[in-house]
Amino acid sequence: MRFGTITRSGSRALTIAGVSLLTACQSDKVTSGDVASAVLTKSSNTDPVFTNRSVTPALVKNVMRGVSVTTLISSDDRLAGSPTFVFGGSVDGMGLLPTATGWTLLANNEDNYAVSRIQLDRNFAPVSGSYPVNSDNTLTRLCSATLATPEEHGFNRPLFLTAGESGANSQIWALDPFAMGQNTAVALPALGKFNAEQAVPLPTTAFRGKTVVIIGDDDSGTYGGQLAMYVGDGEGNLTTGKLYLLARSDDNTRERDMVTGGSYAVEFREVVDQQTKTGDQINLIGRSLKAMEFGRVEDVDYRRGGVAHARDVYFAVTGQDGNAARSKHGRIYHLALDSQDPLRGTLEVVLDGDDRAGPAGQFQNPDNITVTKNNIYIQEDPNGYGDETHDARVYQYDLNTKQLKVVLELDHRRDAVDAAKYNVPVISKLGDWEVSGMIDVSQQTGEKGTFLLGIQSHTWRGAPYAGADGGARRRAENQASQIVVLRGLDQ
Numbered sequence: 001m002r003f004g005t006i007t008r009s010g011s012r013a014l015t016i017a018g019v020s021l022l023t024a025c026q027s028d029k030v031t032s033g034d035v036a037s038a039v040l041t042k043s044s045n046t047d048p049v050f051t052n053r054s055v056t057p058a059l060v061k062n063v064m065r066g067v068s069v070t071t072l073i074s075s076d077d078r079l080a081g082s083p084t085f086v087f088g089g090s091v092d093g094m095g096l097l098p099t100a101t102g103w104t105l106l107a108n109n110e111d112n113y114a115v116s117r118i119q120l121d122r123n124f125a126p127v128s129g130s131y132p133v134n135s136d137n138t139l140t141r142l143c144s145a146t147l148a149t150p151e152e153h154g155f156n157r158p159l160f161l162t163a164g165e166s167g168a169n170s171q172i173w174a175l176d177p178f179a180m181g182q183n184t185a186v187a188l189p190a191l192g193k194f195n196a197e198q199a200v201p202l203p204t205t206a207f208r209g210k211t212v213v214i215i216g217d218d219d220s221g222t223y224g225g226q227l228a229m230y231v232g233d234g235e236g237n238l239t240t241g242k243l244y245l246l247a248r249s250d251d252n253t254r255e256r257d258m259v260t261g262g263s264y265a266v267e268f269r270e271v272v273d274q275q276t277k278t279g280d281q282i283n284l285i286g287r288s289l290k291a292m293e294f295g296r297v298e299d300v301d302y303r304r305g306g307v308a309h310a311r312d313v314y315f316a317v318t319g320q321d322g323n324a325a326r327s328k329h330g331r332i333y334h335l336a337l338d339s340q341d342p343l344r345g346t347l348e349v350v351l352d353g354d355d356r357a358g359p360a361g362q363f364q365n366p367d368n369i370t371v372t373k374n375n376i377y378i379q380e381d382p383n384g385y386g387d388e389t390h391d392a393r394v395y396q397y398d399l400n401t402k403q404l405k406v407v408l409e410l411d412h413r414r415d416a417v418d419a420a421k422y423n424v425p426v427i428s429k430l431g432d433w434e435v436s437g438m439i440d441v442s443q444q445t446g447e448k449g450t451f452l453l454g455i456q457s458h459t460w461r462g463a464p465y466a467g468a469d470g471g472a473r474r475r476a477e478n479q480a481s482q483i484v485v486l487r488g489l490d491q
Contacts, residue, residue, distance in 0.1 A: 046102055048124035048445045050485050053077075058484050059422070059433075059455050061411040064396070067488045069408070072452065073118060073126045075465050075480030081119065081128030088112040088131075088468040089461075089479025091454035092368075092437045093198070095147025095160055096444045097177055102127075103444065106160050106177055107437065107454065108142040111477050114469035115142065115162060115175060115185070124445065124485075133162075133175060135471030137183040140166030143218070144198035144299050144368060144437070147177070154204040154211070154235030161188075163196035165218055168279025172199045172215070174238065191230050192243045192271065193279035195219040200300045204235055206310035211237045212342050214313055216297040220320040223283040224255070224293025227300075227315060227335070229268045231342060244268030244343060245282075245291035246335075253293050254325045255317070260349045260358070266292075266335070268343040295319045295326030298367045298381075303399070304491075305373030311337040311345075314376055316366040319353065321385055328385075329353030330366040332378060332397070350376075351397065351404065359404050364388055364431055366395075370438040370451070372491040374399055377407065377438055377451070382431030392435045394453065396489070407489070410435055410455060421460065428459040437483075442491060451486040 052058070054071035063069055075087045088109030095106045103120040115133035118126050133139065145162040148155050158177050162185070164170035171193055175185040191199060197218040206212060215228040232241025247253075249265040258264055269289040271282055286293075298316045303309040312334065319330040330353040337345040353363030367381035376399065380392040394407040410433045413422045422428075437454030460480040467475035 045100075046098070046122040046124075046446075048447060050124065050447070050450070050487060053125055054482065056482055057413075059411050059413065059457055059482055060408045060484065062406065063408045064405065067407065067486055070485045070487075072124075072483045072485050073129075074482040075460075075468070077126065079126055079128050082130065085129035086465060086468040087118075087129060087481070088114055088116055089465060089477065089481045090434075090456045090458070091481040091483055092143050092456070093145025093162060094437045094439050094452055094454065094483075095145060095158075095177070096439065096441045096452065097147070097158055098444055104177060105452075106132075106145070106147065106175070107483065108145050108162055109469060109481070110141050110143055110456070111479055112469040112471075112474050113137070113139050113141060114471065114474070115160070116469075117177070131182065131469045131471075132179060133173075133183055133185050134469035135473035137185060137471075138473075139173065139185070140164035140170045142173075143196075144216075146198065146200045148201050152203045153201045155201075156236055161199050161201070161213075163199050163215075165195050165197055168195055168219065168221075168283060169193045170196055170279070172196055188238050189275045190232070190239050190241055190243070191215060192228060192274045192282055193277070194226065194228065194282070195279070197298045198300045200302065202302055202313075203310045205307045206302070206337070207342050209234065210342070211235055211241060213238075214300045214302075214315070216300045216315055218296045218298055218318070219283075220296050220323075221283075223287055224323075224326060225295065225297035225317070226283075226286055226291055227294065227297050229342065243271045243274035245271060245286045245289055246347075247289055247291045248347075251290040253290055255292065255294050255327055255331075256325055256354075258347070258349055260352050260355070262348065264347045266345055266347045293326065295323060295328070295330075299369045301369050301371040303371050303373065308339075309373070311339060311342075313337060314350070314369060314371050316369045316378065318365045318367050318381060319383065321383065327352070327354055329356075330363045332360070332366060332369065332376065351378075359402075362389070364390070364392070367434065368436045368438060370440060372440055375490055377489075379435045379438055379453075380431075381434040381436065381456075384429075384431065388429070388431035391430055392433055394435055394438065398490075407486075410457075412457075412459070421462075422457060423459050424461040432459055433457050440491065447487065449487060449489045449491060451489055453484050453486055455482045455484065457481055
């Protein structure tokens with residue numbers, strides 16, 4: 001699958017000239033000539049060494065017993081292979097690929113409107129960096145992302161799917177992780193226009209012979225956030241499928257009418273001719289379809305551990321203030337899709353942050369989630385309501401025991417000797433930072449229980465980080481951020 005020429009349209013979007021993302025039944029699977037090693041399999045000539053790689057201390061505290069934290073990269077690091085490269089701020093969705101010389105790490109830098117690419121050597125040390133996508137690509141804020149692979153998702157080669165989130169007309173984009181040159185990402189109009197936070201293709205084992213992508217709509221406006229589904233015939237088909245929106249079978253659209261302990265029949269209803277519709281039109285269609293109106297759908301993921309689990313979809317609603325029909329402090333949902341029909345299933349509330357006396361009563365707006373075989377890892381982005389009692393946390397929710405535990409909390413270094421560096425212009429408030437982009441890299445590194453975690457340290461600002469992506473549109477963006485490695489977590 002090769003990406004064709006990109007041309008600018010008269011609008012802020014990009015058009016695709018001669019590009020086909022319909023890859024089903026093609027024979028050009030990934031070979032050694034493409035990426036030099038199989039995705040999801042540790043390269044045989046690598047030996048990761050997990051030690052502190054950054055000049056910046058790990059910006060975390062109160063770490064769960066048995067879990068170790070080491071730094072990987074921050075915005076203050078200068079890499080030998082690219083001395084002028086500056087890692088951007090607001091790191092979010094990530095993906096990791098083994099290569100012949102180590103690993104390639106892709107990361108969204110949300111407020112830079114950019115995607116950074118970090119090359120890691122055989123010992124897992126960053127050696128160079130670049131921006132395959134910068135703000136000149138006329139993208140929007142880039143939030144969560146999913147690295148689709150041949151082995152897991154049936155695509156003919158790896159594809160980094162990244163979601164735009166700057167208004168109803170934002171789009172989902174596809175990037176070849178190894179594409180030469182800059183700004184080769186292409187829009188995927190068949191996936192519709194949303195205030196999109198995430199677009200997750202389900203593994204091929206979920207529904208054989210189909211491409212099923214779950215999309216989270218981080219919208220807090222009149223129509224609320226939607227949970228959407230794209231379904232295409234064949235594996236790797238991102239161009240000719242149909243788009244659907246989640247609705248309760250009884251047509252009740254109110255999020256708060258669902259409670260923990262209940263199970264609600266749901267179905268996905270079609271948005272006809274989605275490629276010709278604006279985001280506002282899709283919102284109106286959703287209202288006519290009686291689609292569910294959530295308080296900002298954020299991240300989406302599916303459970304690992306077998307064919308049946310591939311149809312267990314989980315998503316986070318971060319919440320919003322001032323709308324009694326929607327969650328305020330956030331929720332985690334479980335969508336169990338029918339084994340024969342992806343358009344039908346049941347929905348349940350797993351954790352409810354608005355039940356302040358309940359197990360999730362400490363929630364301050366869950367944002368990103370990472371689902372493994374046995375756990376959901378929940379990452380917070382506090383909305384700044386003024387009632388925060390702690391800084392952003394990572395939680396571990398055990399799917400078997402139903403226990404919720406704190407893995408760690410962000411450390412703003414308010415009481416450290418270098419507090420002024422990380423708290424600009426004044427000492428930050430509780431919850432001013434965000435934790436995000438967590439991915440399980442156990443298979444890629446060959447080290448069980450190993451994860452990468454992004455830290456959006458929003459009050460760590462300064463001139464050295466301004467316009468890190470090199471694009472003209474975000475020259476004033478001066479946030480810094482960090483990625484750390486977590487080891488010893490249960491999968």
